Amino acid sequence: MPADSLTVADGSPDAHLQAVRHLIARHKTLDWLFGLLGVAALMFAMLVFAMLFGQMLVNGFPHLSWDFFTSFPSRRAASAGILSAWVGTILVMLVTAVVAVPLGVGAGIYLEEYAPKNLLTDIIEINVTNLAGVPSIIYGLLALALFVYQFGLGQSIAAAGLTLALLILPVVIVATREAIRTIPQQIREGAYACGATKWQVVAHHIVPYSLPGIMTGVIIGLARAIGETAPIITIGALTFIAFLPPSPFGNPGHLISFDWLTAPFTVMPIQMFNWISRPEAAFQANAAAAGLVLVVMTLSMNAIAIWIRYHFRKRIKW
Incomplete structure (x- = not known):
């Protein structure tokens, strides 16, 4: 027994x-x-x-010094800096966020609240989940054919931002759906009982209550994109650049200029790759310093996600 x-x-x-x-x-x-x-x-x-x-x-x-942040890359390690790299990183991530966040959140809300439960929806859901695990180099090859050659964007900030937006789009969609699924069904039923429409339920109840989880997923997705190298190299990011993109503000005759979207660029991971591939110890130290900056930027984005989640959770009253 x-x-x-x-x-x-x-x-x-x-x-x-x-x-x-x-x-x-x-x-x-x-x-x-x-x-x-x-x-x-x-x-x-x-x-x-x-x-x-x-x-x-x-x-x-x-x-790490003020000159390191305000100097362009140089062939001499002592005078090399990351100015063009961190400016390019910020601009690329701006394009990524503007494209990926509305599309990802909107797609997640539609799939969870509006899409009919049929075979087509199941196929879309399976493919979205699978796309989250596709290697980033595949997105780089897709962007090279679509954005660089087909759409004629070239090796620009816009092409890089769209590439990273495609990369994190499945992550944002999945995070949005998971956040919406945590909302109790009683909230929907109570709103419908009071005469609310589908849009009113989603806009006034579902989205506000799930916003902490949605924003956390968005920031985590952006934190992943900020360290990607393979797709950026594939579309032709420069490894050495000694100038900045055109300023979005202050151009004569224009309140806001979008010329910077078509400018060449480099980002922090590319700059680190350039330095780490050199045999001189001084460039290795510069790469370590740039890595520290990149880690701090990533941890800051995660800290923002935690603060957003905490801030919105305090405002929610179940």
Whole structure:
């Protein structure tokens, strides 16, 4: 007779109680072992991250200065900076956010609230989920054929922003749908009972209540895009650029100019790749300093996501 069986041979209450206690004790032991394994995995991951970040901090922090942020790349490591790289990164991420956020959130709301449940919708949902796991280089090849050659955007900020927008679009859609699914069905039913239309339910209840989760997914998607290199290299980002794109403001006769969208560009990962491929130790240190800046930018975006989630959750009244 198995030890964890609730049925005993003699059928006495004491034997039944003993079997139950043995089963509970074994399950508690398994829970404890699983928790210990999870803590060990977490500590190992944190240790690896701490070692890598610590090495990058030691090598790169002494090179962080005002001149490093305000100077263009140079063939001399002592005078090289990341001005064109961080400006290009900000502009590319601006295009990415403007394109990916409305499309991704809108598609997620439609699939979850409006789309009929049929075979076509199921196929779309499966493909959206699969696209989230497609390697980024595939998006780079697609963008090279579509945006660079077919649409004639060339090796520009607009092409880079659209490429990264395609990359994170499935992530934003999935995050939006998951956030909407957390809203209790009673909220929808209560709104409909008060005479609200479908649009009113979505606009006044579903979106506000799910906004913390949506914004968290958006920021996480943007944090992924900011460190991508393969699709940016594929569409022709410059590895050395000593000028800035045209300013969006202050052009004569125009309140806002969009000439910067067609300008050549580089981004932080490309600049790091350029420096790390050189044998000189000084350029390696510059790459570590640029990596620190990129990590700080990524962590800042995640911190913004946490703050947005906390801020909107305080305003929600269930």
